[in-house]
Amino acid sequence: MKSFLVHYVRPLWLTILIGLILSIIGTLLSVAQPLVIRNLINSLSKEYSSSLLLNVVLLISIPILATVISYVQTFFLSGVGQKITQKLRGDLFNRMLGLHTEYLDKTPPGKMYQSIQDSIIVGEGYIDRELVPAILSFFTLLFIFASMFWMDISLSLVIMACGLITVLLTALTGARVKSVEKKYVDIRSESAGYLQESLENIRTIRLFGGGDKEFKVWKDWLALDRLYWMKRRLIGDFNEKGILILFQSLCLSIVIIYGYIKIRHGVLNIGSIVAFLAYVPMVFQSVSSLQRVQLGTKRVKVVLDPIYSIFNNPAENSGTLKPSLEQKEMGIRFDHVDFNYPNRSEGLTNVNFSLAPGSTTLIVGPSGVGKSTIIDLITGLYDPLKGKVEIAGCATVEWNKKLLRQAIGIVPQNVVIWNRTLRENLLYGLSSAEQITDERINEIIHKTHLDSLVKKLPKGLDEKLGPNAIQASGGERQRIALARALLRSPSILIFDEVTSALDPILTEEIIELIWIQEITSTKLIVSHRLTFASRVDQILVVNPDGTVTAGRHTDLKNNHNLYRKLVMADQFGGSRA
Known part of the structure; x- marks a missing residue:
C-alpha cells in the first residue's frame, strides 16, 4: 500500500x-x-x-x-x-x-x-x-x-x-x-x-x-x-x-x-x-x-x-511485430493448435488448416464445439495452448495485437451500437477516422443498403442512435456492423453468426452483402445456415471432439457424417446450431 x-x-x-x-x-x-x-x-x-x-x-x-x-x-x-x-x-x-x-x-x-x-x-x-x-x-x-x-x-x-x-x-x-x-x-x-x-x-x-x-x-x-x-x-x-x-x-x-x-x-x-x-x-x-x-x-x-x-493481473500479450496495414490480403494458418477455455470443457484439439489470402471460408458445427473459439484465436483474444496460429506467415503471439486488430474487420452476432451518432458508430475504432471522407462513408452506406436509415434520421450521419440503438432495426444493426467493418478496409473479414436472429428475407439480404465486390478480404463466415455453402472456397467442420475437418461442400456432404446431418437439418429448417 x-x-x-x-x-x-x-x-x-x-x-x-x-x-x-x-x-x-x-x-x-x-x-x-x-x-x-x-x-x-x-x-x-x-x-x-x-x-x-x-x-x-x-x-x-x-x-x-x-x-x-x-x-x-x-x-x-x-x-x-x-x-x-x-x-x-x-x-x-x-x-x-x-x-x-x-x-x-x-x-x-x-x-x-x-x-x-x-x-x-x-x-x-x-x-x-x-x-x-x-x-x-x-x-x-x-x-x-x-x-x-x-x-x-x-x-x-x-x-x-x-x-x-x-x-x-x-x-x-x-x-x-x-x-x-x-x-x-x-x-x-x-x-x-x-x-x-x-x-x-x-x-x-x-x-x-x-x-x-x-x-x-x-x-x-x-x-x-x-x-x-x-x-x-x-x-x-x-x-x-x-x-x-x-x-x-x-x-x-x-x-x-x-x-x-x-x-x-x-x-x-x-x-x-x-x-x-x-x-x-x-x-x-x-x-x-x-x-x-x-x-x-x-x-x-x-x-x-x-x-x-x-x-x-497480466495484460494480454501485446507482441512487437507490426503488420503492414497496406497489405490488403492475409492468409491464415492453424498449425497443430490445442486450446481450452479455463474451467470449461469445450476446446480445440490438434487443429490444422490453411486459408489462402482473399479466400472465403465457412465454419460450421454443432453449438458449443468451438466455432467462435477459432475466431478468438485469430483475433488474438486468446493464445493457443499448443501449436501456433499464423497470420501472414507470423504467429499471432508475436503480433502487436492493437495493430493486428486494425487489419481485421468483424461483424458479430450481437452488434454493439453505441449511444452516439451514426457517423461515430461507423468509424468506431478507426485510428485514421479523420481521414475517412464523407464520399467514402456514403459509398459504403450505399453498398450496405443503409440509405433508408440515413434518410429517416433527422440529422443523418450526425444523429444519435439513442440507448440500445432504438432508431435502428435488427437488419439495420447488422448493416451498420458490416459498414463499420468495411470502412476499415480489412485484410481479414469475419462474420460471426450474423444471420442467427434474422428472418429469412433479411438473412438473404445480409448473405448477398457478403459477396459484394467491395469485399476482397480473406473472409471467414461462422454460420449454422448452409444455403450458401457451395459458394465458398473451403468449409471447416468443427467436430464434437474439438478436431476440425476441412473440405469442399460436395466432398464433405458425401464423406462426412456430421456435415451431412447439418445440411439435412438446414434444408428442413431444423438446425439450432
Missing part, C-alpha cells in the same frame, strides 16, 4: 510540501495561543505592563493570521486527493482495457465498475480527509507536548498516556474493522453487478412477470447494505466518540484536580492550568484524527485489494 500511494503522491510532492509547511506554521500559531492566554492571565495579577498589551495583541492577531494561513494551505492541499483519484481512475480504466481476456471473462463487470467507483474513497476520502489531517495532527501533538512539558512534566505524561491508550484501544478493533469493511465492499460490488444485470434484462423481467421477485431481491441487497453500513458506523462512533470522550473527560478532571493541588502548594499558577485545559481538547482532537486514519487505513486496504488485483 505504501509504494502504491507513493507512486500517485510523488508527482504532487511540491504542492503537498508547500501545503504541509503552511499547515505546520498554522499549527504552531494554534499551539501558541494557550501559552498567550497563560501569560495574559498571569500578567493580570500584576500592575499594568507592556507584556499585558503585547499578550492582548497576540491573542487577537494569532487567530487572524492562522485563518489566513489556513486559507492558503487549503488552496495547496485541497484537491490533492481529487487529482490522485482522477489519475487512479484513468489508470484503472486503461488497465482494464488491456487486461487478458481470461480475466475479463471471469470477472463480473459490476465488480470492475465498483473498483473504479471505490477509487474515490482512496483519493478524496482517505488521502484528503484522513491521511493528510493525521500527518498534521502528528505535528500538532509534537508542538503541544513540547509546550506542556515545558510547563509541567508529570501532568504532561498523564495526558500523553491517556492519548496513547486511546490510540491502542482503537488499534485493537482493527481486525473487526477490516472484516466488516470487506463484507461491505463485497456487498456493494455484488449488488452493483445484480443491478446492472437486472437493468440490462428489464424486458425479460417484464415478459416473465419477475418484477416482484427482483424487487424483493433488490430490497434484500439494500437491507444487507444498510446492516453493514450501520456496523461500520457503530465501530467508528465507538472509537471516535465513546473512547475518545471518556479519556478526554478523564484528562480534564485530572488537570483540574492536579492543578488545584499544585496551586495550593504554589508550584503552578492559574495561567498554566488554563493552558493545560485548552491543550487537552486539542490533544484529543488530534488523537481523533489518528483514530480516523487507523480505521481508514484498514478500510482502504480492503478497497485496494480488487484494485491491486486489476493492476497485478
Whole structure:
C-alpha cells in the first residue's frame, strides 16, 4: 500500500510540501495561543505592563493570521486527493482495457465498475480527509507536548498516556474493522453487478412477470447494505466518540484536580492550568484524527485489494511485430493448435488448416464445439495452448495485437451500437477516422443498403442512435456492423453468426452483402445456415471432439457424417446450431 500511494503522491510532492509547511506554521500559531492566554492571565495579577498589551495583541492577531494561513494551505492541499483519484481512475480504466481476456471473462463487470467507483474513497476520502489531517495532527501533538512539558512534566505524561491508550484501544478493533469493511465492499460490488444485470434484462423481467421477485431481491441487497453500513458506523462512533470522550473527560478532571493541588502548594499558577485545559481538547482532537486514519487505513486496504488485483493481473500479450496495414490480403494458418477455455470443457484439439489470402471460408458445427473459439484465436483474444496460429506467415503471439486488430474487420452476432451518432458508430475504432471522407462513408452506406436509415434520421450521419440503438432495426444493426467493418478496409473479414436472429428475407439480404465486390478480404463466415455453402472456397467442420475437418461442400456432404446431418437439418429448417 505504501509504494502504491507513493507512486500517485510523488508527482504532487511540491504542492503537498508547500501545503504541509503552511499547515505546520498554522499549527504552531494554534499551539501558541494557550501559552498567550497563560501569560495574559498571569500578567493580570500584576500592575499594568507592556507584556499585558503585547499578550492582548497576540491573542487577537494569532487567530487572524492562522485563518489566513489556513486559507492558503487549503488552496495547496485541497484537491490533492481529487487529482490522485482522477489519475487512479484513468489508470484503472486503461488497465482494464488491456487486461487478458481470461480475466475479463471471469470477472463480473459490476465488480470492475465498483473498483473504479471505490477509487474515490482512496483519493478524496482517505488521502484528503484522513491521511493528510493525521500527518498534521502528528505535528500538532509534537508542538503541544513540547509546550506542556515545558510547563509541567508529570501532568504532561498523564495526558500523553491517556492519548496513547486511546490510540491502542482503537488499534485493537482493527481486525473487526477490516472484516466488516470487506463484507461491505463485497456487498456493494455484488449488488452493483445484480443491478446492472437486472437493468440490462428489464424486458425479460417484464415478459416473465419477475418484477416482484427482483424487487424483493433488490430490497434484500439494500437491507444487507444498510446492516453493514450501520456496523461500520457503530465501530467508528465507538472509537471516535465513546473512547475518545471518556479519556478526554478523564484528562480534564485530572488537570483540574492536579492543578488545584499544585496551586495550593504554589508550584503552578492559574495561567498554566488554563493552558493545560485548552491543550487537552486539542490533544484529543488530534488523537481523533489518528483514530480516523487507523480505521481508514484498514478500510482502504480492503478497497485496494480488487484494485491491486486489476493492476497485478497480466495484460494480454501485446507482441512487437507490426503488420503492414497496406497489405490488403492475409492468409491464415492453424498449425497443430490445442486450446481450452479455463474451467470449461469445450476446446480445440490438434487443429490444422490453411486459408489462402482473399479466400472465403465457412465454419460450421454443432453449438458449443468451438466455432467462435477459432475466431478468438485469430483475433488474438486468446493464445493457443499448443501449436501456433499464423497470420501472414507470423504467429499471432508475436503480433502487436492493437495493430493486428486494425487489419481485421468483424461483424458479430450481437452488434454493439453505441449511444452516439451514426457517423461515430461507423468509424468506431478507426485510428485514421479523420481521414475517412464523407464520399467514402456514403459509398459504403450505399453498398450496405443503409440509405433508408440515413434518410429517416433527422440529422443523418450526425444523429444519435439513442440507448440500445432504438432508431435502428435488427437488419439495420447488422448493416451498420458490416459498414463499420468495411470502412476499415480489412485484410481479414469475419462474420460471426450474423444471420442467427434474422428472418429469412433479411438473412438473404445480409448473405448477398457478403459477396459484394467491395469485399476482397480473406473472409471467414461462422454460420449454422448452409444455403450458401457451395459458394465458398473451403468449409471447416468443427467436430464434437474439438478436431476440425476441412473440405469442399460436395466432398464433405458425401464423406462426412456430421456435415451431412447439418445440411439435412438446414434444408428442413431444423438446425439450432
